[in-house]
Amino acid sequence: MARLRYLPNVVTLALDDEKCVGCGMCALVCPHAVFAVENGQTRIVDRDACMECGACAQNCPAEALSVRAGVGCAAAVLSRRLRGAGPAC
Amino acid sequence: MTGPRLATSGCCASAGDAAPASEAQRRPIEAPYVVGTVSTAVGEVPRVATELRFTDKLGSWKARWAMGRMHYAVEPGLYAVGTPAPVSPVLVSANYKMSFDRLRSQLGGRDAWIMVLDTRGINVWCAAGKGTFGTDEVVGRLDAVRLGEVVEHRTLILPQLGATGVSAHEVKRRSGFRVVYGPVRAEDLPAFLDAGMQATAEMRRVRFPLRDRVALVPVELVGSARRALFLGACLLLLSGLGPGGYSSARAMAVGSRSVLLLLSAWLAGMVLTAALLPWLPGRSFSAKGAWVGLALFLCAASYEWAYGGLFGNWPTAAAWFLIMPAVASFMAMNFTGASTYTSLSGVLRETRVAVPIQIACGVVGAALWLVGRFM
Numbered sequence: 001m002a003r004l005r006y007l008p009n010v011v012t013l014a015l016d017d018e019k020c021v022g023c024g025m026c027a028l029v030c031p032h033a034v035f036a037v038e039n040g041q042t043r044i045v046d047r048d049a050c051m052e053c054g055a056c057a058q059n060c061p062a063e064a065l066s067v068r069a070g071v072g073c074a075a076a077v078l079s080r081r082l083r084g085a086g087p088a089c
Numbered sequence: 090m091t092g093p094r095l096a097t098s099g100c101c102a103s104a105g106d107a108a109p110a111s112e113a114q115r116r117p118i119e120a121p122y123v124v125g126t127v128s129t130a131v132g133e134v135p136r137v138a139t140e141l142r143f144t145d146k147l148g149s150w151k152a153r154w155a156m157g158r159m160h161y162a163v164e165p166g167l168y169a170v171g172t173p174a175p176v177s178p179v180l181v182s183a184n185y186k187m188s189f190d191r192l193r194s195q196l197g198g199r200d201a202w203i204m205v206l207d208t209r210g211i212n213v214w215c216a217a218g219k220g221t222f223g224t225d226e227v228v229g230r231l232d233a234v235r236l237g238e239v240v241e242h243r244t245l246i247l248p249q250l251g252a253t254g255v256s257a258h259e260v261k262r263r264s265g266f267r268v269v270y271g272p273v274r275a276e277d278l279p280a281f282l283d284a285g286m287q288a289t290a291e292m293r294r295v296r297f298p299l300r301d302r303v304a305l306v307p308v309e310l311v312g313s314a315r316r317a318l319f320l321g322a323c324l325l326l327l328s329g330l331g332p333g334g335y336s337s338a339r340a341m342a343v344g345s346r347s348v349l350l351l352l353s354a355w356l357a358g359m360v361l362t363a364a365l366l367p368w369l370p371g372r373s374f375s376a377k378g379a380w381v382g383l384a385l386f387l388c389a390a391s392y393e394w395a396y397g398g399l400f401g402n403w404p405t406a407a408a409w410f411l412i413m414p415a416v417a418s419f420m421a422m423n424f425t426g427a428s429t430y431t432s433l434s435g436v437l438r439e440t441r442v443a444v445p446i447q448i449a450c451g452v453v454g455a456a457l458w459l460v461g462r463f464m
Binding site for chain 2: 029072081
């Protein structure tokens with residue numbers, strides 16, 4: 001099966017190397033293998049695979065990760081745009 | 090969000106629509122999936138079956154078709170599988186019955202505890218996205234079921250997709266319980282448990298295979314059917330318009346063809362986009378859907394060229410050239426919510442570009458179609 005990839009260069013994921021302790025929790029919870037841990041240092045190896053679910057930031061004990069977490073759902077985005085605050089999807 | 094076995098059920102439903110699980114109709118002890126009880130330090134705990142029965146499968150099927158989906162819940166609390174002891178593992182789940190069923194059906198022949206959170210009848214991943222499958226609920230539920238008195242270890246196994254709402258280190262700090270994230274899919278749980286709570290890289294990946302994509306189509310179809318049928322009815326009525334005034338015979342003749350073209354774009358935009366997702370050109374869902382709509386128009390145009398009678402005149406043909414891709418594109422775009430890999434930032438960008446184009450195509454197409462009525 002061809003790989004499913006969404007739009008490139010859009011996600012808000014950021015890793016602060018200074019704060020990262022290399023524990024690997026982000027790599028473990030990420031459902032799309034965005035991270036790799038090598039020699040006690042975590043790197044973002046596939047940024048465009050990120051779906052901004054927020055699991056990594058939620059489970060980073062060093063608060064080294066930031067991402068505007070949300071659900072990539074057009075229906076929710078549109079209803080929010082139409083009605084101000086709509087259902088969260 | 091949706092696809093993975095454990096967590097998915099079409100576009101995430103709003104928690105506000107769901108019945109609070111605490112008001113569940115029956116006590117867990119009387120539920121059909123409960124087969125006896127297990128005695129613990131805190132009293133009797135219901136034991137659940139690990140075989141799914143016909144009613145469970147029927148319930149899943151109905152939920153896939155949006156029947157009773159918002160009230161398909163189990164009572165939150167502690168359950169037993171087999172004859173668990175204080176050393177047996179504790180698995181945490183959502184109180185959406187499909188999530189709960191998927192979990193227990195993988196535990197045949199094992200002894201374990203299941204702690205069901207109150208996620209308002211929403212599956213794990215969607216509830217985690219809303220925060221109801223979250224740190225507060227885990228810590229609060231631990232307290233409510235007095236888990237610390239039932240088991241002597243201090244480890245909880247959570248589905249990996251729960252990590253979107255749960256902070257493992259916060260749970261540890263607040264309750265003393267260590268969170269171990271299990272595999273994404275419940276079907277990998279036996280292998281995970283047998284390997285000493287180790288998940289392979291593959292078990293940690295979310296995929297979106299054909300089987301999962303197709304499973305999500307019915308709920309999307311039901312959700313959009315009312316709007317599609319309303320548009321179809323409008324077309325049917327307007328089809329009576331013509332040079333000599335209104336004619337109901339013409340409404341039926343022209344209208345039935347128009348409704349066929351509209352509903353086929355709606356259906357194809359949903360079904361074909363879902364089925365052919367990896368192979369359709371473009372990364373945005375709206376582009377993939379537009380190609381489906383265009384292909385469908387070309388089929389219709391070929392029919393017109395060979396047999397005639399479908400469009401009748403060029404404004405009508407031009408109208409469908411615009412309307413079919415627009416409708417299919419819109420339907421495909423709404424499948425982002427059901428998919429397992431779209432980001433909010435990506436959807437914000439996609440909708441900003443695609444929706445104005447879809448509206449423009451729809452409006453110009455409708456105008457051309459009306460012009461076609463008088464030619």
